[in-house]
Amino acid sequence: MLLVIGRTFSESLKNFVRNGWLSVAAVTVLFLSLFVVSLLFVVTKTADGILKNVQEKANVSVYFKTDVQEEAILKAKSDLAGYSEVKSVEYVTRSQALENFKRNNADEPVIIKSLEELGDNPLLASLVIKANDPAKYEAIANYVKEASFKDDVSRVNYGKNKEIIEKLNRLIGETKRIGLSLAILFAVISILITFNTIRITIYTHKSEIEVMRLVGASNMFIRLPFIFEGIIYAVIALILSTLFVFITLNFIVPQISSVIPKEIISTAFTGNILYLLGIQLIVGAFLGVVSSMIAIRRYLKI
Amino acid sequence: MIKFDQVTKKYKDDFVALEDISLEIKEGEFVSIVGQSGAGKSTLLRLVYAEEMPTAGAVYFNEKSLDSISRRKLPFHRRNIGTVFQDFKLLPKKTAFENVAYALEACGAPKNEILEDVPQILEIVGLGEKMEKFPHELSGGEQQRVAMARALIHKPLVIVADEPTGNLDPVSSAEIVELLLKINNLGTTVLLASHDKDIVNKAAKRVVVLERGKIIADDAKGKYKIS
Structure with a gap:
């Protein structure tokens, strides 16, 4: 068996080299399919x-009027903590809010200065609520508006994050759709081209195949070189595609790191590299082997 | 050893190549099958090495119907049969040695066996000196002898020769027949299809005459004759 695999494999290597440009075309288009699949994978992982x-940072902030006593706020806090959708409630006092504000704007002397000139603390005490499920923020906000302490509330703040989350969800869906249709398109083209390459290999080896049959070579021995050829295409395409994804990311990440945190993209790639390789291997081998099989079925008479 | 039992072979467009053929060939026999082009000689031989299957009737090899052999096992049946053709069917990019070795490689023989057997068989067909020559460097007769060496490398029970001398001059043809007779003397059954009167008469063995797909004569010590 090992002997058969060795001999047929070296035969397929020879075919690969002799096919020249045909091999290049087959590998290129397989590579493109895998590349699109990989990029799609990295982009959706990054978006996820x-x-x-963003979801972790999402919360509902309930601001209380300045004249509300601390006991009333604490009472509201325990009330909210009892609500089933709420994961945690944090009380931020007015002075804490001021400190946070100063810290966040430490780089903006104008703001700090105008704050000092104001003399009084303009910020409100608030309860910061986190939900178990990000979709439930609206429900929580509505709950607050109907709660017993609703008259103490100055305003409820949750809208901003909701928009971002929705936008992201849409974006992910869109990328997945476009990426998937591109991947399918390339997959179809690569099957056609690989199939054709192997068909031509079979054709140019007509006399060899005839002789092999006459001398009683097993069907496996006759078929294997063509299947190996498909696998060789897939493996080379896989190596190229992984390399190119790596290069592309190294090129793109510094450019967009101001918009998207670098770690998110890198972990989307490195954290899932085995997974990514696995997907590519399965897709690549599938395309390569399926194309060879179709060609063998149609053109290799045994 | 080989038995045709009421075999009929029709091709796709209902062309009848063989009709109701019953024929038995015993082990060690040398049978010439003669007839004009299109008489069904090649079809008869193709049925023996299971390149074609009969439309009706059955072909038996060592009492086993070829119908009953699965496609997967077919290659093993073919290893019992050495084939030689008019156009030699040598691989042009391989030397004489490699052409013969290829038959062993394709069947999974180990390397040391190949290195031992191939030169030996080439010696037998008289090409010991020309092992490293490519087919285009050999004469027609020599190429056919390479093909014979390849057919013999599996030590087959039967040699099937389909017009082996069709492309050869009379001298080379005579040499090929002598070689076939020599192989036959060593115990291998030989099936020779030919329309060359001289070589059939030279063999002076059993002659089966085919005409339009039917056997019209079967003589144990036959001469080539066509009505």
């Missing part, structure tokens, strides 16, 4: 990462 990031 961003989404998760």
Whole structure:
């Protein structure tokens, strides 16, 4: 068996080299399919990462009027903590809010200065609520508006994050759709081209195949070189595509790191590299082997 | 050893190549099958090495119907049969040695066996000196002898020769027949299809005459005759 695999494999290597440009075409288009699949994978993983990031930061802030006593706020806090959708409630006092504000704007002397000139603390005490499920923020906000302490509430703040989350969800859906149709398109083209390449290999080896049959070579021995040829295409395409995804990311990540945190993209790639290679291997081998099989079925009479 | 039992072979467009053929060939026999082009000689031989299957009737090899052999096992049946053709069917990019070795490689023989057997068989067909020559460097007769060496490398039970001398001059043809007779003397059954009167008469063995797909004569010590 090992002998058969060795002999047929070296035969397929020879075919690969002799086919020249045909091999290049087959590998290129297989590579493109895999590349699109990989990029799609990295982009959706990154978008997922961003989404998760934003969702973690999402909350509902309930601001209380300045004349509300602390006991009333604490009472509201325990009330909210009892609500089933709420994961946690954090009380931010007016002075804490001021400190946070100062820290966040430490780079903006104008703001700090105008704050000092104001003399009084203009910020409101608030409860920061996190939900178990990001989709439930609206429900929580509505709950607050109907709650017993609703008259103490100055305003409820949750809208902003909701928009971002929705936008991201749409973006992910869109990328997945476009990417998937591109991947399918390339997959079809690569099957056609690989199939054709192997068909031509079979044709140019007509006399060899005839002789092999006459001398009683097993069907496996006759077929294997063509299947190996498909696998060789796939493996080379896989190596190229992984390399190119890596290069592309190295090129793109610094450019967009101001918009998207670098770690999210890198973890989307490195954290899933085995998974990515696995997907590529399955897709590549599938395309390569399926194309060879179709060609063998149609053109290799045994 | 080989038995045709009421075999009929029709091709796609209902062309009848063989009709109701019953024929038995015993082990060690040398049978010449003669007839004009299109008489069904090649079809008869193709049925023996299972390149074609009969439309009706059955072909038996060592009492086993070829119908009953699965496609997967077919290659093993073919290893019992060495084939030689008019156009030699040598691979042009391989030397004489490689052409013969290829038959062993394709069947999974180990390397040391190949290195031992191939020169030996080339010696037998008289090409010991020309092992490293490519087909285009050999004469027609020599190329056919390479093909014979390849057919013999599996030590087959039967040699099937379909017009082996069709492309050869009379001297080379005579040499090929002598070689076939020599192989036959060593115990291998030989099936020779030919329309060359001289070589059939030279063999002076059993002659089966085919005409339009039917056997019209079967003589144990036959001469080539066509009505």
